[in-house]
Amino acid sequence: MVKDYQTGQAANGVNSSRLMAVAVAVCAVIAMGFLALHVLRQPSGHEESEPKDVLPPGMFRDWPKPDLALVVSGEMQGYLQPCGCSEPQVGGLVRRYNLIQMLKKRGWPVAAVDVGDVAQPASPPQTRNSPLRLSTEQRLLKYRYSMDMLREIGYTGVGIGQYELAMQLGKINGEWSLNEKTPRTVAANLKNLDEFPGIEAFEVAKPPGSPLKLAVVGLVSKQVAEISRDPAVAFNSAGEALPPVFEKLAKAKPDLSILLFNGSPRDAEQLAESKYNQFDVILSLTEGDLGPAATGQVGKTMIVRGLGQRGKEVGVVGVYRTGKPDKPYELRYQLVDLEPRFATPEGEADNHPIMKMMERYAAEVEEKDFLHKVPKMPFVAGNPADAAKFVGSAACKKCHEPAYDVWLKSNHAHALDSLVKAKHPSKRQFDVECVVCHVTGLAFNSGYVDDAKTPHLNNVGCESCHGPGSKHVADHKNVAFQLEMNPWHAPADETEPAKKARQRRISDFCMKCHDADNDVNYDGEKRWKAIEH
Secondary structure (H helix, E strand, O other): OEEEEEOOEEEEOOOHHHHHHHHHHHOOOOOOOOOOOOOOOOOOOOOOEOOOOOOOOOOOOOOOOOOEEEEEEOOOOOOOOOOOOOOOOOOOHHHHHHHHHHHHHOOOOEEEEEOOOOOOOOOOHHHOOOOOOOOHHHHHHHHHHHHHHHHHHOEEEEOOOHHHHHOOHHHHHHHHHOOOOOOEEEOOOEOOHHHOOOOEOEEEEOOOOOOOOEEEEEEEOHHHHOOOOOOOOOEOOHHHHHHHHHHHHHHHOOOEEEEEEEOOHHHHHHHHHOOOOOOOEEEOOOOOOOOOOOEEEEOOEEEEOOOOOOOOEEEEEEEEEEEEOOEEEEEEEEEEEOOOOEOOOOOOHHHOHHHHHHHHHHHHHHHHOHHHHOOOEOOOOOOHHHOOOOOOHHHHOOOOHHHHHHHHHOHHHHHHHHHHHOOOOOOHHHOHHHHOOOEOOOOEOOOOOOOOOOHHHEOOOHHHHHOOOHHHHHOOOOHHHHHHHOOOOOOOOOOHHHHHHHHHHHHHHHHOOOOOOOOOOOOHHHHHHHHOO
16 A cells, blocks of 8 residues: 655554463464464565565655655564564565665665654563563563664664663663664653663764755653653653753754654644744654554644554655745655565575574574573462363364364464474574464463473464363363363354354454454454364
């Protein structure tokens, strides 16, 4: 999808809760050829690809060569690769790199900035209802690699947001800003800025090939600042922070000023209308989960009202000098979905600089052995000794052979294999984010540990949907245990409305894992018919 805007105007166009807990924890994959590969997923060879110097038809239509093409992004939330697991998916840093290379091959001078929330939440979006939480150590590692990739792509400045604050700014600073100057981490209203060497109020840079000098200022909104529970962090208001910034910028004499505003579009508009506004472009966050909302205009200031989430899109601001004192620049804007057309052509992956970094990240994840550091918990509340335990799908075969055969022929039975065979990056069988969706019971006591210690829990087994079965296996005539294992069973006197309601519950149950991001083509009825048992 391509959207083009000029100065803000469009130019073209049981217990069921017990079972729910395990299904959400495991994020089981669907049978009809759907094998989840999580956020570190590389586009398959079936994706459409084009030469790197060919932009899609209609993109930047009628744009002359700009004095600067400013690529703007935000809210990546740890998504290094395209969001989700089934085609078509959008996003990813590889495709972002490829887009910028296309712009450069047009001869356009390019700069890039990011409004923040590069870091990943503790509960990854693709397992956000799961008891699994990524360790701070792994999230910091991913943040460092994310920033390293943004540097390779050519970013000048990056803001901070709620996910950086959630990991504690001191840790974020030690992982990147203290050691690396590019991209510069900017936060002008960080009250105790001098306590975080490496983080600056702003960054001034002159993009290669552009006649324009660029100033990038970071600002955290009051609402985002209040999310932080870190006692070492405090923020000033915009009214306190911006005047001294502009005093310093007056000496640097930038041609163009950009504000990375980690806050809502409404707050960004209020800021643009205030006496503190001296910005040409203000970037803001996405409103809720509704996707990007194009641009607005307040005086000379273009407001980019959200850039989507999980790195699915980027915006491009075309900057053109007019030579008019009252309106020195014409600004054009286009939103770009990072679709499969931006994928790397087959045969070029091994030499792609971002893909090489992905491989290094995967190797370090294996080396640090995060898989064996997953905290385990009882499957049910109360006395852990009373909880059922995972026994593996083979234990179900004796009494449920037809259902077992359906499972054995499905891709559920080979889910872990897809991680072992995955490329660009490889080694995904060692990454907790991937493994949780491809094995049985990773987050629980008696659940999956590794291929050697718990081979009976490899792949997405019967207990991924039905729950741990040790009590049922030990006493298979116990009606209470039977109902615990299968609350979806149709009663003999079921009416048609009751049947439809039950089927909706089943579909809703599946969609806890196969949501709109992870399985964009999900069809509950069709999927169920493929694995009905």
